[in-house]
Amino acid sequence: MKKSKLLLFMLVSAFILILAACGGDDSSDGNTSDGGDKASDGEKDYGVKYLSILTGGTQGTYYPLGGTFADLISTETGVKTTAEVSQASAANMTALQNEEGEIAFVQTDIAYYATEGTEMFEGQPIDTVSALGALYPETIQLVTLADSGITSYEDLKGKKVSVGAPGSGTYANAEQLLEIHGLSIEDDIVAQNLDFGESTDGLASGQIDAAFITAGYPTGAVEALNATNSVNIIPVSAEKAEELIAKYPYYATDTIPSGTYGLAEDVPAVSVLAMLAVKKDLSEDLVYAMTKAIYDNTDKISHAKGSLIKAETGLDGIGIEVHPGAQKYFDEVNN
Structure with a gap:
């Protein structure tokens, strides 16, 4: 009797071990919860997660x-x-x-x-x-206040002008546009390295006279400025635009339409993309x-x-x- 019970115990134990082993194999083969190395059904595996x-x-x-x-x-x-x-x-x-x-x-x-x-x-x-x-297009906008007396690039000489941070895209745009108009950042203006928000704040407070802003129009910072102060955008003539593009072919001609920032007329400009x-x-x-x-x-x-x-x-x-x-x-x- 004791031998029969022992034999039954051994058989049951062996059966349980076999079941456990089979279950472990199934779990191992199908595990994809470790970060998704395998693509889900119907999705292409592009090799990145x-x-x-x-x-x-x-x-x-x-x-x-x-x-x-x-x-x-x-x-x-x-x-x-x-x-x-x-x-x-x-x-x-x-x-x-x-x-x-x-x-x-x-x-x-x-x-x-x-x-x-x-x-x-x-x-x-x-x-x-x-x-x-x-x-x-991202338009290079030279922004001033309507009562600043600045109506052309040539009027910037000796003025405080925000040109963006050194090494920024805005700085390079400002440098090249000034160059085409016979001016330089180092010698002809008092350059200020301000971001867009600081630039419009500086214009509103009278701390600067003009600011270069490279962005798609209408630009939020300029719209906010125009809500309290009438703004003006200085135009780039067709001749100067052509000269700029001949030297720097990644520029394109652009137009800021009337009504933008309350402008009474279209303003010719240039842009990058x-x-x-x-x-x-x-x-x-x-x-x-x-x-x-x-x-x-x-x-x-x-x-x-x-x-x-x-x-x-x-x-x-x-x-x-x-x-x-x-x-x-x-x-x-x-x-």
Whole structure:
């Protein structure tokens, strides 16, 4: 009797061990909860888990657009994508080089300087970044108060003028426009290195006479200034615009329409373009999918600049290498 009970106990124990072993094997083979190394059913595995879009300050245009782009890319590719606050163009190019993000907003001129190793990137070219696509114009606005007495670039001589931080896109724009008009930052004006908000505050208080602001119009900081002080935008003549573009081909002619900031007439101006840059080592399939997610869904962009983002102009003004994935998309839709 004792032998029978012992035998039964041994059989039951062996059966339990076999069940446990089978259950452990099933769990091991199907485990995908360790960060998603395996793509979910129906989703393509692009080899990355997350993407970061480097934008700019929260009060600018890049940040809200970046949030929309992040949502579109996440939805269309299945890769979780987030928009990150940053110091904008020049800092974004350096951050991509340092692998602190995968996608970034940048001005076309800054992207060109970075890849060529000129201006603020003198002697330190960035060779790990390529273009995804152009977005919309960023107008160089020389802002003054209507009663300042300043009506032309020549009137800036001896005046206190905000030109942006050294090394910024605005600073380079200011330097080149002043040069075309026969002026220099060092010798002909009293340069002030202020951001957009500080510039408009300085104009309102009388601490500065004019300010360069490179941004899509209408720019919030300038609109806020115009709410309390009538503003004026100094024009760039067709002749000077042509001269500027001949020397710096990443510029384009632009017009700030009447009614903007209460302007009575259209103001001729010049602009660079906002664009998206990406790390070169992102796969062709992924960049194709990201490009398609943005340019096929521009009707879902609620920001005012969304109407200017079009596949047919996606390669305009770009002076750097285009990522093969983006080039594939634009070849498909534009041919």
